[in-house]
Amino acid sequence: MKLISFLCLLGIFTSLFSCKSREYPTDNYEDLKIIFGSGGGFTGMYTYYSLLENGQIFEKGPQAEGYTYIDKISRKKAASFFGKMTQFMEDGLARNTPGNMNYFVKLEGQEKKPYELQWAAGQDDVDSTILELFHSLNELVPKEKP
Numbered sequence: 017m018k019l020i021s022f023l024c025l026l027g028i029f030t031s032l033f034s035c036k037s038r039e040y041p042t043d044n045y046e047d048l049k050i051i052f053g054s055g056g057g058f059t060g061m062y063t064y065y066s067l068l069e070n071g072q073i074f075e076k077g078p079q080a081e082g083y084t085y086i087d088k089i090s091r092k093k094a095a096s097f098f099g100k101m102t103q104f105m106e107d108g109l110a111r112n113t114p115g116n117m118n119y120f121v122k123l124e125g126q127e128k129k130p131y132e133l134q135w136a137a138g139q140d141d142v143d144s145t146i147l148e149l150f151h152s153l154n155e156l157v158p159k160e161k162p
Contacts, residue, residue: 048125
């Protein structure tokens, strides 16, 4: 009886851990990813977030050496963000006006030249579609990280 209980528990644990989604190190991830974040100012420190096509979200803090997995969204929702960035790129939407405190959204990967939108705090002429995308991406970041 103990053997049967042990085998059942072993089967449950094996199935739970085998269903875990694969996590990718974003530093050398070659497929498309969206990197967004902010930083600068007196300290010059930046916080980066990386959204992968599979919906995984990673964070790299100001003094971190690498990215840390923080959350996941659906592939469908992630695809909508990649679609918006691709559309911005195809429409020729450009913004590269850094300042003291900077905000950015970048599409890179698959051996393509990175496409980046960058602006500074206090700039009133930033296209509203860029700001909407940036705010939507930031809403993906959990307020309380695991």
